[in-house]
Amino acid sequence: MMHDFSKTALILIGFQNDYFSPKGILYGVVEESSRITGVVENTLSLLTACAEQFALVVNTPIHFTQNYSELKNPIGILKAIADVGAFKAGSYGAQTIEQLDFFSNVIEVVPGKRGLNAFTHTALAQKLKEQGVTNVILAGTVTSICIDSTARTAVELGFNVTILSDCTSSRTPFEQTFYCEEVFPLYARVCDSKTFIKHWREHG
Secondary structure, eight states: OOOGGGGEEEEOOOHHHHSSSSSSTTHHHHHHHHHHHHHHHHHHHHHHHHGGGGGGGEEEOBBBBBTTOOOOOOOOHHHHHHHHTOOTSSSTTTSSSSSGGTTTTTTOOOBBBBOOOOTTSSHHHHHHHTTTTTTTEEEOOIIIIIIIHHHHHHHHHTEEEEEEEEEOOSSHHHHHHHHIIGGGGGTTTEEEHHOOOOHHHHHH
């Protein structure tokens, strides 16, 4: 666990209506896992406890043009997103969930995410380095895809990575548990937000 919040960034991934609003197009994909982990509530609690202590809190929403012209021959989840019309720029589903509005003064939006990895086609890496960040904390969805690919890239870029098990969600509860217990520990730290907050209060 890192001790220096001045060099730690919280990266928020996928906190958009299409995943987390009951009216969202892909709400059903992560709803069960999100309910079990309490991803939204726990992330809000984390922000309430220590948002202003982080060097940076970054939101990396995924947005596509109306005809998904960015996606060349998509397969898997990206094809599913295009097929159902999710995350179109300017749509309700692409908007960040309103629960994060309260923290808009500390959350910086980094645009450009059009795929699985929050570092690809965005200024995220540059922004972290400019702020002297050495530790990144990940929260959001989908654990097996966007969280995993972003976390692996962060490790390869030289950051210390922590994934919050109760501030993330996946397509199924099994998938969430499997990644947090079997996959993430191979290259990152995994803990729940309450442990993280407790550690921050003791060492921050």
